[in-house]
Amino acid sequence: MSLQSIKYQRGSLEILDQLLLPVVSKYLTVRGVEDGWKVINKMQVRGAPAIAIVGCLSLAVEIYPEEFGNKKSLRQEIEGKLNYLVSARPTAVNMKISADELITLANELTKDDNVTVEDMKQRFLNATEAMLEKDIADNRAIGANGAKAILEHVAETASAAAAGPVRVLTHCNTGSLATAGYGTALGVVRHLSELGKLEHVYCTETRPYNQGARLTAYELVHEKLPATLVLDSMVAALLRVKNVAAVVVGADRVAANGDTANKIGTYQIAVVAKHHGVPFYVAAPLTSIDLQIPSGDHIIIEVRPDREMTHVGEHRIAAPGINCWNPAFDVTPASLVTGIITEHGVFKPSALKAEITKLLNL
Template identity: 55%
Template sequence: MSLEAIRYSRGSLQILNQLLLPHQSRYEAVRGAPAIALVGCLSLAVELQGGAGGPGLAALVAFVRDALSFLVTARPTAVNMARAARDLAATAVQEAKREGATEDEVRERVIRCAELMLEKDLRDNRSIGDLGAQHLLQRVAPGGGKVTVLTHCNTGALATAGYGTALGVIRSLHHLGRLEQAFCTETRPYNQGSRLTAFELVYEQIPATLIGDSMAAAAMAHRGVSAVVVGADHVVANGDTANKVGTYQLAITAKHHGIPFYVAAPSSSCNLSLETGQDIVIEERPGQELTDINGVRIAAPGIGVWNPAFDITPHELITGGIITELGVFAPEELRAALNSTVSQGGHLDGPPQ
């Protein structure tokens, strides 16, 4: 059974405080691009269930729009929250325009839409895990052997509704009996790998080894890494991706060693309105994350700090493919695959600008 980052029931929302892991399990905070989108929408659902917004349809719709616009500022690099906010706001507007619509009906429609997002995220993650595992095995172990996978940051049940994206691929490999072991990087400066990914792997008894970020090249050279699988906060039209800082150097290193490099992300993280990764806004974090550890200063006072939370991996380095719930695509195939989804009624054209 996977860990739960989100515990939701109608009118109630609990979020696991991952800043306290692995020492304490307390529900209250949130991280991870898919989880942030889900929690933002579900928090609005809880408010609506409690009677927030209104009175009157116009005031209720304005409340929904304003709340969602504010939530989008929580994660500017990730596209998931902006897309979820757009879709949920559009639902409120459309329902309010329906002849005879009431406040209660608009509330119920928005709440149910948010709940369906949670259900879909879990289904999509399982598909990502299974599709990615099968593709990876066909690529690197067609004879039926076991594989060793290196991953970065946290992309598991703690970052999503459950199961995970890149870590979901590792889970699926383990369930198939085809995983030799997983290497997870510590992921400085916030240590999502050592605090969260390692916690999930130990919790589920998946064979795994923690390494420092600076050990990845040595692991690829000497420890039999078969493939690298990472997540993504934002994938643009040409296949460039934004992910936790350190991903770019892993892609370069994997290319040097001839190791397939995969990106695993739901289609909701894909944004066809941006052409290249240079168009993605990169969030920068406080310098204290680098200068201090657990509140203790480790860096020389007065030193300058540059602390981007994400970096851009160019599409030509994604040699394994981009794993989505729709299938596994080479970066140059992604646009056509997503456009096909749009033509069938999907919404993959990016957040409102």
């Protein structure tokens, strides 16, 4: 059974504190938007899909017990607080897209004279709650589409005798702890396992925050998948000797041209994969694809505190006085990406904008 990082019922929201994993499993109560902003900013909840879901649900639990005198005041509450939540971690686009969609809904309901203020509140709550179920369904579709793409590539390039279960590499955490459930890139790994086609999965440590070592490894052990942890500096050696069939990673934002922002360290893995002829896939729902920005040059990269590099817990590991540069993400150029795995299929970066525009009827 997959781990549950988000526990929600109407009026109540709890999140699994990911700063304490893998040693302690503790749920935190999120009582409203301030709590939501803090748990996102402090990375007690992380992963682009989970950030959007927790952010929106934090507003849902805040307004649930409140009574609003008119629709205008409710709309102002929704718009102001959703825009505030977007500022908690700006690189991941999912929160911004979800906020824009919910603000649009609030504006439409405000203008509709047939909708009462209570109706408007209920429809807003329904829309935020629907995000949970949709995310899981989308992730399962991503898993199926990604597994199919990897296995088809293996079948095309390997002899019949060599086309058995595959080995894959993943970076950072993209599973149940980063989503509403199942996962994006880790969802692909799960689906390969469900098909009996996963020989082994390698996960990186993902310095400096160690999401791979702490979280992905925790999920893989929990679900008894055949897995090995490697240091970030070992990827080139791993691809050279371990016959890895594919690299599959998640995304915090994908630009219209297929450039992809993901956890720091992703770019160098893509370069190494290209050198070794290993396909490099990005697994992301449509909510992570931002057609409003033409390329990765326009993606805002969050820079995190020095302490994440200089300390492990309370123990200093870096020389006092050394300067630090700690970007949380890097941008992998589209030229290094084999395919972008979405809930609607796998697209080449060069065709991404046209395909997504067609799907969304833009």
